[in-house]
Amino acid sequence: MGTGALRVADGAKSYHLDGREQPVFRTIDLCVEEGEVFALLGPSGCGKSTLLRAIAGLEPLSAGRVAIELGGVGIVFQDALLLPWLTVAENVGLGLRYRANRQARHGGESVDQILHDFGLAPVASAYPNELSGGQAQRASLARTIITRPRILLLDEPFGALDPRTRAAFQDWLLGVIRQRGLTVVIVTHDVDEAMYLGDRVGLMSSRPSTVTHVWEIDHGAERQRASERIAAIRREILEAYQADVPARDSKPNWVI
Ligand SMILES: Nc1ncnc2c1ncn2[C@@H]1O[C@H](COP(=O)(O)OP(=O)(O)OP(=O)(O)O)[C@@H](O)[C@H]1O
Numbered sequence: 537m538g539t540g541a542l543r544v545a546d547g548a549k550s551y552h553l554d555g556r557e558q559p560v561f562r563t564i565d566l567c568v569e570e571g572e573v574f575a576l577l578g579p580s581g582c583g584k585s586t587l588l589r590a591i592a593g594l595e596p597l598s599a600g601r602v603a604i605e606l607g608g609v610g611i612v613f614q615d616a617l618l619l620p621w622l623t624v625a626e627n628v629g630l631g632l633r634y635r636a637n638r639q640a641r642h643g644g645e646s647v648d649q650i651l652h653d654f655g656l657a658p659v660a661s662a663y664p665n666e667l668s669g670g671q672a673q674r675a676s677l678a679r680t681i682i683t684r685p686r687i688l689l690l691d692e693p694f695g696a697l698d699p700r701t702r703a704a705f706q707d708w709l710l711g712v713i714r715q716r717g718l719t720v721v722i723v724t725h726d727v728d729e730a731m732y733l734g735d736r737v738g739l740m741s742s743r744p745s746t747v748t749h750v751w752e753i754d755h756g757a758e759r760q761r762a763s764e765r766i767a768a769i770r771r772e773i774l775e776a777y778q779a780d781v782p783a784r785d786s787k788p789n790w791v792i
């Protein structure tokens with residue numbers, strides 16, 4: 537691994553609701569190395585998506601700063617967010633229309649080629665409501681990847697998939713990441729997924745949250761889904777989840 541690709545320094549975010557300041561997270565210090573996959577876990581509502589949006593520059597932090605050392609940040613949102621009136625090919629091509637300097641950075645990758653690489657060629661002319669959840673997520677990822685980001689932010693990309701499809705997609709995603717030399721921050725609720733994909737796994741506490749733990753995952757020569765080493769870290773992560781006592785005034789997500 538080389539130099540830091542993105543940094544969050546003393547990051548904090550609050551929203552104002554009904555005239556009251558509602559802190560979401562604070563004192564977040566994060567440095568993701570070039571080529572690293574950083575997986576982020578944390579309870580629902582703790583601010584994972586908010587942090588990704590701040591890293592992507594879509595929302596300002598309330599304090600602290602985000603530094604992007606590598607050009608081009610792409611984000612794939614928690615919902616696929618495909619435009620229902622466009623076909624898969626048109627949705628993917630949309631990424632190019634919103635890419636500044638697309639001639640300079642695009643590097644000639646065509647919509648057809650990326651549809652083929654992502655296994656979407658057979659559904660190129662289908663509309664989003666004719667896709668499976670996995671196809672929709674791949675189309676959403678293709679729309680981002682075609683802009684050739686160096687840093688990819690993924691918000692629960694496989695949330696809607698069954699375990700077997702999910703495992704296959706994780707391997708496929710690792711291939712995409714390696715082939716394109718991406719630096720990745722991926723949010724997931726799945727501890728096993730975090731450990732399989734992540735070179736490091738970070739855990740956020742309940743709101744007002746911060747990153748309380750970071751585990752290095754030594755994948756050895758080949759990534760494994762089950763090993764004694766993985767099982768030991770898994771136990772530690774689950775214990776840390778259990779030990780996290782939500783702040784008394786934080787409401788469950790479904791009330792808000
Ligand atoms: N625009 C906004 N205005 C006010 N509050 C917001 C806004 N966006 C998010 N929040 C609040 O910030 C908190 C964090 O939301 P966020 O979506 O980042 O959580 P999350 O960790 O991604 O949750 P989940 O795992 O359920 O996706 C939530 O309590 C949410 O209600």
Ligand SMILES: [Mg+2]
Pocket residue numbers: 584585586614691
């Ligand atoms: Mg979220």
